[in-house]
Amino acid sequence: MKSKLLSTFFIVSSIFVFAQQPASSPNEVLEALNSKQDLQKNSLVKNIPFKNIGPTIMSGRVVDIDVNPDNPTEFYVGYASGGVWHTTNNGSTFSPILDSSDTQNVGDIAVDWNSKTIWVGTGENNSSRSSYAGIGILKSTDNGETWENMGLPDSHHIGRMLINPNNPDEVVIGVIGHLYTPNDERGVFKTTDGGKTWNKTLFIDSETGVIDVQHAPGNFKVMYASSWTRDRKAWNFSGSGNGSAIYKSTDAGDTWEKISIENSGFPTGNGVGRIGLAVYDENTIYALHDNQFNRPKSDEKEERRGLSKDDFKAMTVEDFLKLDDKKLNNYLKNNNFQEKYRAESVKQMVKSGAVKPIDLARYLEDANAMLFDTPVIGAEVYKSTDGGKTWKKTHEDYLDGVFFSYGYYFGEIRVDTQNPDAIYVMGVPIIKSKDGGKTFTSISRENVHADHQALWVNPNSSGHLINGNDGGLNMSYDDGENWEKLNVNSVGQFYTVNVDNQKPYNVYGGLQDNGVWVGSHSSSVNKSWQQSGQNPWESIMGGDGMQVQIDSRNPNIVYTGFQFGIYFRINRETSENANIQPKHQLGESPYRFNWQTPILLSPHNQDILYMGGNKLMRSMNQGNDWQAISPDLTSGGKQGNVAYGTITSISESPFQFGLIYVGSDDGFVHLTKDGGGSWNRISNSFPKDLWVSRVIASQHKKERAYVTLNGYRWDDFNTYIYMSDDYGQTWKSISSNIPNSPVNVIKEDPKNEHVLYAGTDNGAYVSFNKGNSWEAFSNGLPNVAVHDLVIHPEANDLVLGTHGRSIYLANIEPLQNMNPKMMEKSITLFDMDNIRRSWNWGSSWSQFLEPYEPSVDIKIFAKNDGSETIKILSESGVELNEIKANLDKGFNYIEYDLTMTEKGRKALMKGNSEIDISKSQNEKYYLPKGKYTIVVNNQQTTLEIK
Secondary structure (H helix, E strand, C coil): CHHHHHHHHHHHHHCCCCCCCCCCCHHHHHHHHHHHHHHHHCCCCCCCCCEEEECCCCCCCEEEEEECCCCCCCEEEEECCCEEEEECCCCCCCEECCCCCCCCCEEEEEEECCCCEEEEEECCCCCCCCCCCCCCEEEECCCCCCCEECCCCCCCCEEEEEEECCEEEEEEEEECCCCCCCCCCCEEEEECCCCCCCEEEECCECCEEEEEEEEECCEEEEEEEEEEECEEECCEEECCCCCCEEEEECCCCCCCEECCCCCCCCCCCCCEEEEEEEECCCCCEEEEEEEEEECCCCCCCCCCCCCCHHHHCCCCHHHHHCCCHHHHHHHHHHCCCCCCCCHHHHHHHHHHCCCCCCHHHHCCCCHHHHHHHCCEEEEEEEEECCCCCCCEECCCCCCCCCCCCCHHHCCCEEECCCCCCCEEEECCCEEEECCCCCCCEECCCCCCCCCEEEEEECCCCCCCEEEEECCEEEEECCCCCCCEECCCCCCCEEEEEEECCCCCCEEEEEECCCEEEEEECCCCCCCCHHHHCCCCEEEEECCCCCCCEECCCCCCEEEEEECCCEEEEEECCCCEEEECCCCCCECECCCCCCCCCCEEEECCEEEEEEEECCCEEEECCCCCCCEECCCCCCCCCCCCCCCCCCEEEEEECCCCCCCEEEEECCCCEEEECCCCCCCEECCCCCCCCCEEEEEEECCCCCCCEEEEEECHHHCCCCCEEEEECCCCCCCEECCCCCCCCCEEEEEECCCCCCCEEEEECCEEEEECCCCCCCEECCCCCCCCCEEEEEEECCCCEEEEEEECCCEEEEECHHHHCCCHHHHHCCEEECCCCCECCCCCECCCCCCCCCCECCCEEEEEEECCCEEEEEEEECCCCCEEEEEEEEECCEEEEEEECCEECHHHHHHHHHHCCCCCCCCCCCCCEECCCEEEEEEECCEEEEEEEC
8 A cells, every 4th residue: 555655746746836936026025124114113023132142253144244445444345145244444353234224134335425425236146055145236325324226126136336536426237147047137227317216238038147347447337248148947057058248348338249259269158158358458467268169179188097977878788797896896995885785796786676877877966066076178268359350269278176067156366566477266166377377276275265256356456355255255465375354244045953961052054165063152253262172163064055854862973064964973072074975775775865865863863864855864863874775856847957855944842753744845745643654735836946944843732733834035025824733734834023034943832832923035023923913023123134043941041043143142042931911911020040249340350451341131021011110129128229211012121230329238238237349449349249139110020140
């Protein structure tokens, strides 16, 4: 009976039709932003304070740098999803200036230094898996205090912005356009009235935008632009096409002429990829091209020892059985075949017909491996010395090792304005040439991250460079021989976050291109670690950091890894790492693992680990051995160069072992109640094809589950959150009043079943009624993508992993106490934590240093707006201090500095002759050890100082 059910499952999967979701309109996006502003203004939780706990030692992806030409110690830095930051001290410190805007997603920045007008093109100029769309063009004349949206809301991604040095109201913008769907708001746009109106001056087609625009130094009329045809889907990326080309304007971007034409010397046709431009003068231009044409086959036969996977693709059974066992074993070992697959056993399998010789090639060919196998020409540099009429490649050899197969992710080139032969090319390494591109040398160094996205070359001082990469900022004064790291901003792009049960507890997180890190939740963002040489955050894994699971019995045992399911079991005490990725069987198609492969330790037994490929895998012994406990739980994949048809979320009910929910990237949710013995699809009522970003088995009710769907990969920015109270037989939408934004995560509060938390691509929310309505967090938290969240069950802290601004933390104990009765009381005063008295309250070890000033939060829920008087009383009822507080409707955290008045001091000492309270160094009196009563509107709580 079971085999019949499985065969039916595969038939249904094979006929599944992909139904593309409609892209959200710009009006819908702008309406959602306005709705969020209103929601934040009236939110019951708008005063809940969030603290950023870093880390800062690693960073996020930099997209642009704009430097004051008269004072290079002042510059702005744009981060892909972390906003814009400003420094006036050469990068020692920065201030975030985009926090008051509706987004942190940046494609390009441009500054008119005379008027200090800042333009931000929102929406990243790269095309990666997490390149977020923008909301148009923002402009500020007060260094980011306020921002005005100047239009182009459907542009999504901005390539380049140019300001006329002689007319700050004249701006030319290269718009890339939508990443996932066609649209017409792409090409070159120009304004001559400071952004009030825009004129589209270059348009190729609905799938081709403009990635780069440069003007000749000293002549704004002469411009060059590069168009780029590119399209991303969840299963594929195409980064080349007939629309990719170079254009020239001689009237400041009013009209354009295509100059990369047949016989110009520059490639043309369907294989032309991303093009970056660098202009030395009106006639001298460099172009960095990601050439996606296949490399010509070489007539020379490379001398090769051993077997390659291509050898098996056309090999007969007879020839296979004649292979030398030693050579075959070398192939099997070098390509990480399971130990059971060795020459003798594999030959027996082939002889019996269980597998074919071609299966030894297919065993290795997942989507990511196929991408690296693509024999494209890759990075190449072209130069024109006649204003773009003709082009010539500057080098004879291939520039291998610059782009690999990810040329779409790079494409920036710079020329030193003091030396026409000095150029810089950004790729995985950063390389330079001093002979016009004939030869190159690397200027990557040991403290410089890979993947280079931005570079400023000082036009007045050769060798002074500021480099932006996936790991942050670096500065050099000797042309890249030595670099200083400028990572002081908390702009990490976290995919996931988790916590352990230590005291104090640790926070773990996996980041885009920056591995997996762990640090104490009490870590502070400052430079004090440089004195000891020990940063409070520790790297425990490289690559693109992914999910983390911590053994609750032994916090030194950590499961984590990087992209496409490469996971390890780490013993942090012994520094042992064991690769635990499940391996498919020879003859089967390789498992498909998502970029963010989900893992889960069973809440019933911490030796049991689940991992999702296209099937759900289970290990009963900490990942040493694996068994697939499901059929393919997806639509079966889709042809492309990105793994698709993969599991994205796993959740096991704490009420029953083997009651498991699984979600996939192609919109399926499945349930098993018997540990994988049988599976039921429970997602048929959902919108089709959407990425299942979370499926959660309730910890409060066995039959309850939650699902969030994410339409980002269809440019669908609607909010999809569902709840079921009958194992997914029926679903109720609980998106309610959350402004439209793709949802990444939902979690239940561990102590109050009515309280839910959600993270979207534009913020974090809480519901006190199981999703019937939502409140927006905002205090200390910018409008940034929240990819993951976790609630620490003992500390009652909410920890947010953001994709652009690292990790935030807030204590939510008052929120966990929310109930209907509280809503009716005029004032609710919450319990306070005990604190420990310290000798240094109000003092420091030198009069020249700032004294330490402690504080605690008095947490209050108010039914209505109004002012209240908070009194601090001694144990005997003597008034020691009072605070006048203006309360907002909802939760209020009132900071109290633990001081008393002169009058309160005298009264306390009069009632207790054994104490002596002296004035501290900062001229304040602090409460001594003891118990104190906090009183507000006849409500009271106790504060104990030990």
